[in-house]
Amino acid sequence: MSRTVRLAVRQAVLEQRSFWRSTEYALFTFAFPLMILLLIGAANVGSHLPGTHIKNTTVFVPGILAFSVIVAAYVNLGSKVAVLRHDGVLKRIRTTPLPAGAYLGGLLASTVVTATLITACIGLIGWLAFGAGPRTGELLALAGGLVLGTVCFAALGLAISSVITSAESAGPVAYASFLPIAIISGVFDPTFSGLPAWLSRVVAIFPVKALAELLQNSYAVRPFPAWDLVNLALWTAAGGAFAVWRFRWHS
Amino acid sequence: MTDTRVTFERPPAPAPAADGTAVHVRGLRMSFGGTEVLHGLNFEVRCGEVFCLLGPNGAGKTTTLEILEGFRVPSGGRVRVLGLDPAAQPARLRERAGIVLQECGFPRRVRVAELIDLWRSYYPNPRPLGELLDVVELAEARNTQVRRLSGGQRRRLDFALALSGDPELIFLDEPTTGFDPEARRRCWAAIENLRGFGKTILLTTHYLDEAERLADRIAILRAGRIELVGTTHEVAVRGGLATRISFTTPSALRRGHIPPPDGIDLTISGPESVCHTAHVAMTLRLLLAWATEHRLGDLDGLAVTAPRLEDTYLQLTSGDPG
Numbered sequence: 001m002s003r004t005v006r007l008a009v010r011q012a013v014l015e016q017r018s019f020w021r022s023t024e025y026a027l028f029t030f031a032f033p034l035m036i037l038l039l040i041g042a043a044n045v046g047s048h049l050p051g052t053h054i055k056n057t058t059v060f061v062p063g064i065l066a067f068s069v070i071v072a073a074y075v076n077l078g079s080k081v082a083v084l085r086h087d088g089v090l091k092r093i094r095t096t097p098l099p100a101g102a103y104l105g106g107l108l109a110s111t112v113v114t115a116t117l118i119t120a121c122i123g124l125i126g127w128l129a130f131g132a133g134p135r136t137g138e139l140l141a142l143a144g145g146l147v148l149g150t151v152c153f154a155a156l157g158l159a160i161s162s163v164i165t166s167a168e169s170a171g172p173v174a175y176a177s178f179l180p181i182a183i184i185s186g187v188f189d190p191t192f193s194g195l196p197a198w199l200s201r202v203v204a205i206f207p208v209k210a211l212a213e214l215l216q217n218s219y220a221v222r223p224f225p226a227w228d229l230v231n232l233a234l235w236t237a238a239g240g241a242f243a244v245w246r247f248r249w250h251s
Numbered sequence: 252m253t254d255t256r257v258t259f260e261r262p263p264a265p266a267p268a269a270d271g272t273a274v275h276v277r278g279l280r281m282s283f284g285g286t287e288v289l290h291g292l293n294f295e296v297r298c299g300e301v302f303c304l305l306g307p308n309g310a311g312k313t314t315t316l317e318i319l320e321g322f323r324v325p326s327g328g329r330v331r332v333l334g335l336d337p338a339a340q341p342a343r344l345r346e347r348a349g350i351v352l353q354e355c356g357f358p359r360r361v362r363v364a365e366l367i368d369l370w371r372s373y374y375p376n377p378r379p380l381g382e383l384l385d386v387v388e389l390a391e392a393r394n395t396q397v398r399r400l401s402g403g404q405r406r407r408l409d410f411a412l413a414l415s416g417d418p419e420l421i422f423l424d425e426p427t428t429g430f431d432p433e434a435r436r437r438c439w440a441a442i443e444n445l446r447g448f449g450k451t452i453l454l455t456t457h458y459l460d461e462a463e464r465l466a467d468r469i470a471i472l473r474a475g476r477i478e479l480v481g482t483t484h485e486v487a488v489r490g491g492l493a494t495r496i497s498f499t500t501p502s503a504l505r506r507g508h509i510p511p512p513d514g515i516d517l518t519i520s521g522p523e524s525v526c527h528t529a530h531v532a533m534t535l536r537l538l539l540a541w542a543t544e545h546r547l548g549d550l551d552g553l554a555v556t557a558p559r560l561e562d563t564y565l566q567l568t569s570g571d572p573g
Contacts, residue, residue, distance in 0.1 A: 094322075
């Protein structure tokens with residue numbers, strides 16, 4: 001067991017090293033959510049949610065936290081595994097006695113590190129720029145929500161990696177499969193409304209809004225989102241099951 | 252550049268099986284969707300030898316190798332690799348056997364030494380990093396990112412990774428396919444370095460010169476059957492080809508002043524006389540006795556040419572596609 005953990009850590013360290021070596025890729029992964037945070041956040045300063053005293057930014061910042069978790073866990077991990085499979089790296093791993101758990105554990109650990117860095121960055125800058133921070137005593141709940149979101153979207157990332165058929169399409173497929181849902185989930189616009197009822201129900205099915213609401217609850221008082229927890233748990237299970245079922249070592 | 256042979260002090264690995272057999276294959280059959288592609292292969296690879304599966308594309312070389320590596324379960328027959336059943340114990344086998352696939356990629360943005368070091372961590376008794384870099388002549392590229400390596404360098408990095416766990420047996424699937432002559436030559440040098448470690452090597456190729464240069468023994472695989480197994484010379488002889496004996500036609504013979512030798516099927520083609528025989532010594536004795544009898548001396552230009560692997564191979568595979 002300890003050997004598996006040691007090997008997973010080694011793998012994670014090398015993954016992080018090569019992630020940061022690809023400067024433009026790493027910067028873009030961080031810059032995209034940061035740009036959205038600062039640009040759209042600036043447009044929301046001073047506004048309140050209609051009919052309440054809740055500042056727009058206290059809902060918007062945790063929404064971008066959810067967005068950056070999805071970028072780190074779903075987009076990055078999903079496209080990464082698709083590229084590894086397409087390049088034949090997974091095939092090569094299978095020629096060694098490295099336990100599959102150690103390899104995937106290393107990839108996941110590296111994903112957790114990236115997600116932690118990016119959410120810390122967003123949280124800190126959101127607080128400094130807009131004064132939007134988690135409610136007192138809610139830091140632990142926020143951390144829990146981030147962990148749950150990372151696990152859920154990492155499982156979905158592994159699942160989508162099996163659907164992606166080429167290295168070139170990995171990034172576009174990963175982004176295109178969640179950005180539209182993120183937009184109609186109101187992640188980028190706290191006052192977003194006016195969806196037809198049926199579309200609202202569709203949005204409620206997906207885990208994007210669920211994660212955003214869970215994190216928003218740590219920033220602003222909102223009804224406790226029990227359904228969001230169930231939603232994320234179900235998507236985690238479904239994504240994990242699909243990933244295991246469809247996992248291939250070669251393309 | 253010259254071939255470099257690297258020698259190290261470590262003694263050769265101990266023989267894994269009591270009978271000195273690294274790979275044992277009996278009646279190996281493989282079918283894909285009702286089509287049989289391997290029709291009962293039999294061969295052994297002895298410990299410490301370089302064994303080559305030689306055959307045209309589509310003969311079943313890679314399929315055979317994938318079964319021996321534990322990636323495919325055979326439809327029939329018995330396979331033992333280092334005493335293990337590869338399909339049942341793939342993890343144990345991969346601790347003791349290095350595998351170089353025909354084609355597989357490297358992670359992007361990692362450096363040569365980093366990657367070899369990572370691979371070393373997968374094995375209980377890895378070889379030292381510096382030694383691995385030397386064997387495959389990549390010491391100068393140790394800090395180069397893998398994506399900047401040439402095709403030949405990447406192949407040699409493949410070798411280093413396969414060797415990093417100090418395996419007893421190494422599988423090489425078409426190690427130089429598609430390389431230019433210089434890259435091939437350096438790959439060959441690396442493979443000869445591996446042999447210097449006393450490793451058993453099982454390689455496939457469709458290049459004759461590669462088999463001839465590297466292999467101790469060769470099996471010619473054609474359309475899912477092994478046609479011949481043996482040393483380069485044995486394969487050529489068993490292919491039914493005779494040794495060629497030739498000499499400069501003496502003028503007396505050409506002018507018909509003397510009779511041709513008895514019991515020898517001599518062809519006089521202008522300046523050269525040629526005969527083919529399976530009994531070299533006897534034929535030579537007869538020829539020289541005949542020459543002495545007719546005062547022809549030691550026969551100018553006398554040459555004995557062993558049958559070549561190429562002749563056997565071309566004879567066996569003629570008419571095959573690819």
